[in-house]
Amino acid sequence: MPGFARAMERLGTETAFEVLARAKQLEAQGRDIVHLEIGEPDFDTPGNIVEACKRALDEGYTHYGPSAGLPEFREVIASHIAADRDIDVGPQNVVVTPGGKPIMFYGMLAVLDPGDEALYPNPGFPIYESVINYIGAKPVPLVLRQENQFRLDLNELADKLSDKTRLLILNSPHNPTGGILPREDLRAIAEVLQDYPKVWVLSDEIYSKLLYESEHVSVTEFPGMVERTIILDGFSKTYAMTGWRLGYGVMPEKLAQHVTRLETNCNSCPPAMIQRAGIEALTGPQDAADAMREAFRKRRDHLVAGLNAVEGIDCLLPGGAFYVFPSIADLGKPAAEVARRLLDEAGVAALSGTAFGAHGEGHLRFSYANSIENLDKALERLAEFVPVLTGA
Numbered sequence: 001m002p003g004f005a006r007a008m009e010r011l012g013t014e015t016a017f018e019v020l021a022r023a024k025q026l027e028a029q030g031r032d033i034v035h036l037e038i039g040e041p042d043f044d045t046p047g048n049i050v051e052a053c054k055r056a057l058d059e060g061y062t063h064y065g066p067s068a069g070l071p072e073f074r075e076v077i078a079s080h081i082a083a084d085r086d087i088d089v090g091p092q093n094v095v096v097t098p099g100g101k102p103i104m105f106y107g108m109l110a111v112l113d114p115g116d117e118a119l120y121p122n123p124g125f126p127i128y129e130s131v132i133n134y135i136g137a138k139p140v141p142l143v144l145r146q147e148n149q150f151r152l153d154l155n156e157l158a159d160k161l162s163d164k165t166r167l168l169i170l171n172s173p174h175n176p177t178g179g180i181l182p183r184e185d186l187r188a189i190a191e192v193l194q195d196y197p198k199v200w201v202l203s204d205e206i207y208s209k210l211l212y213e214s215e216h217v218s219v220t221e222f223p224g225m226v227e228r229t230i231i232l233d234g235f236s237k238t239y240a241m242t243g244w245r246l247g248y249g250v251m252p253e254k255l256a257q258h259v260t261r262l263e264t265n266c267n268s269c270p271p272a273m274i275q276r277a278g279i280e281a282l283t284g285p286q287d288a289a290d291a292m293r294e295a296f297r298k299r300r301d302h303l304v305a306g307l308n309a310v311e312g313i314d315c316l317l318p319g320g321a322f323y324v325f326p327s328i329a330d331l332g333k334p335a336a337e338v339a340r341r342l343l344d345e346a347g348v349a350a351l352s353g354t355a356f357g358a359h360g361e362g363h364l365r366f367s368y369a370n371s372i373e374n375l376d377k378a379l380e381r382l383a384e385f386v387p388v389l390t391g392a
């Protein structure tokens with residue numbers, strides 16, 4: 001067999017999908033598994049959105065469309081983001097993609113050259129580091145720590161910014177920790193960036209509608225930031241639309257043109273009938289999305305209380321997304337081993353903190369996009385498993 005491109009050695013992956021495959025394998029052998037590994041709502045897409053897609057199919061939205069998205073959809077997204085983030089953007093700033101994820105890939109391809117430095121949260125969504133490496137740029141981790149509520153360490157950020165830095169990735173609410181960057185941190189970040197005019201910001205705001213106690217704040221709120229920021233947002237999490245593949249980026253017009261060209265070269269355009277459903281999602285009733293958020297909040301409270309009742313586990317109450325990232329350092333075992341044995345021996349699928357980067361050691365990530373009943377089952381199993389693991 002002929003060989004592969006060398007760059008493939010630098011491309012990472014998302015372990016959640018591998019753990020899901022292993023969990024499915026165990027289920028095929030007859031094991032009962034509680035799935036707390038994958039980051040997707042367990043709810044169905046709201047009916048009004050499904051109906052809008054069916055209508056679009058009947059109306060003939062089955063053809064190629066503009067690469068950046070249907071004009072009427074870009075208008076709706078621009079109005080939504082302008083109102084929601086209180087910024088001045090229009091349809092020329094919007095690029096629609098199949099899921100929010102391509103905005104990471106296309107966005108980084110458009111602004112990074114080999115050798116450039118890119119700062120990103122670690123632990124963090126694994127695709128950031130993977131794509132930075134793939135491009136041949138240098139990933140510079142910004143370490144998130146539980147004792148700092150998983151906020152960025154602003155001194156570390158100031159230390160690690162350099163003349164080589166071309167990109168800073170922010171993610172709030174954050175996967176995997178559920179942490180939030182408060183307004184004062186974002187203000188400080190915007191201020192320090194004033195000394196680094198060559199730095200782009202990729203602000204991953206995919207969980208912007210999943211905050212439980214506070215309002216979402218975007219870094220674009222601060223002076224000079226709209227001109228250098230790519231906002232990534234989408235429909236997967238807010239509207240339980242993971243399988244539809246619908247997301248978007250909002251960015252300066254010149255960059256939007258580059259990202260659009262990348263889209264033309266790759267997926268041509270997002271599917272038309274799915275975009276019509278997206279219009280309904282943003283302009284139709286929001287009660288289903290609100291109800292899902294309320295369900296997540298209850299589950300979060302339930303899971304955090306349950307985890308803290310287990311000896312050796314220490315869990316913060318996260319402010320957003322649908323993940324918890326408890327410390328398991330007191331269990332005295334590597335997180336990957338704990339996650340593997342938790343699945344194999346106790347039938348609970350969770351992710352090792354190290355699936356989110358080297359600085360995730362000492363943590364597990366649980367998604368609470370699952371029923372209270374299943375969360376209870378997982379907690380019972382965990383309480384039985386921990387003494388076996390530690391030999392207590």
Ligand code: PLP
Nearest residue numbers: 099100101125175206234236247
């Ligand atoms: N950003 C973060 C932080 C995520 O956790 C995810 C999905 O897990 C995405 C982006 C991508 O979402 P999607 O491509 O499904 O819209």
